[in-house]
Amino acid sequence: MAVPGLEHQNGTASGSKGQPASDEVDGRGRRKPRVLLMGPRSAGKSSIRKVVFEGMAPSDTLFIERTNKSSLDDINSFLSMRMFDLPGGQLDPEQLNLSFEDTDAVIFVLDAQSTLHDMIRKLSVTMHKAYTANPGIQFEIFLHKVDGMSEDYRLDTLQNLRDRLTEELFDMSPQLESNMNVFYHLTSVFDTSIYEALSKVIQKLVPEQASLERLLDLLCSQCSIDKAFLFETSSKIYIATDSAPLDNQTYVICADYLDLVGDLTQLYECVDPLSLRDSRASSTRARH
Numbered sequence: 001m002a003v004p005g006l007e008h009q010n011g012t013a014s015g016s017k018g019q020p021a022s023d024e025v026d027g028r029g030r031r032k033p034r035v036l037l038m039g040p041r042s043a044g045k046s047s048i049r050k051v052v053f054e055g056m057a058p059s060d061t062l063f064i065e066r067t068n069k070s071s072l073d074d075i076n077s078f079l080s081m082r083m084f085d086l087p088g089g090q091l092d093p094e095q096l097n098l099s100f101e102d103t104d105a106v107i108f109v110l111d112a113q114s115t116l117h118d119m120i121r122k123l124s125v126t127m128h129k130a131y132t133a134n135p136g137i138q139f140e141i142f143l144h145k146v147d148g149m150s151e152d153y154r155l156d157t158l159q160n161l162r163d164r165l166t167e168e169l170f171d172m173s174p175q176l177e178s179n180m181n182v183f184y185h186l187t188s189v190f191d192t193s194i195y196e197a198l199s200k201v202i203q204k205l206v207p208e209q210a211s212l213e214r215l216l217d218l219l220c221s222q223c224s225i226d227k228a229f230l231f232e233t234s235s236k237i238y239i240a241t242d243s244a245p246l247d248n249q250t251y252v253i254c255a256d257y258l259d260l261v262g263d264l265t266q267l268y269e270c271v272d273p274l275s276l277r278d279s280r281a282s283s284t285r286a287r288h
């Protein structure tokens with residue numbers, strides 16, 4: 001199953017206090033969920049945004065310029081949401097006219113190939129501050145750039161990060177540590193892991209999640225389907241899936257299929273007959 005086209009508008013962070021502005025609510029008048037992308041310099045925050053939501057080739061991320069002021073992706077489709085890409089090292093959103101109070105999820109992007117010692121301490125202080133301001137906030141830790149690392153090494157690095165962060169949070173407040181919603185993901189823009197991780201983050205922001213899952217369960221049982229996804233075709237993010245266990249290979253096959261559908265759509269997409277006639281006329285003139 002697929003939902004066509006995401007719309008993205010780039011802009012800068014707007015004020016968040018008081019009544020929400022019209023671009024901060026969806027078609028049904030609900031406030032759009034807000035997601036902040038934070039982390040140290042060069043961790044890969046902008047690359048994630050550009051690869052997933054703007055279709056940039058992963059190898060082209062090498063040429064992305066460093067982010068100096070926060071930029072906003074306004075995503076309007078089946079799920080509307082606002083994603084803010086913060087400058088590297090900026091862990092205080094208030095300095096950018098944003099706040100943790102009206103943030104639904106924070107994605108901390110950490111470079112798995114760098115030393116994380118100092119960052120973990122800063123991260124725990126930021127998480128403490130965010131949780132105090134908004135206990136419902138969702139923390140998503142992306143241990144990013146894991147391509148080129150062996151499976152064992154990836155898992156060891158993740159376990160180390162998890163242990164040290166849990167320890168820091170526990171030292172600050174054992175009660176707070178046990179109540180926080182913290183989720184960990186291994187990601188890379190060079191494979192499907194980034195799409196799967198973002199799908200899991202976004203699914204938690206869809207209020208209709210449980211109903212969608214039930215509908216997909218029904219679809220699977222009625223039509224003898226092994227696995228069903230509700231996809232955003234342009235970003236390859238799945239908004240929901242049925243309750244059967246998901247293996248990575250199934251997602252990879254579906255993602256390849258979506259790429260194929262995308263390529264064929266471009267090949268057969270409607271071309272404005274007027275522009276076609278103009279281009280034919282100019283090429284005829286050129287031959288004379």
Ligand SMILES: Nc1nc2c(ncn2[C@@H]2O[C@H](COP(=O)(O)OP(=O)(O)OP(=O)(O)O)[C@@H](O)[C@H]2O)c(=O)[nH]1
Nearest residue numbers: 042043044045046047061062066067088145188189
């Ligand atoms: N190996 C690898 N490199 C990556 C990945 N994602 C991003 N990069 C590289 O990391 C570098 C920094 O990427 P950016 O997206 O600019 O990082 P950023 O976090 O937005 O950086 P600032 O805006 O300075 O905070 C680029 O050279 C990317 O090519 C990944 O998954 N794997």
Ligand SMILES: [Mg+2]
Nearest residue numbers: 045046066067
């Ligand atoms: Mg950036």
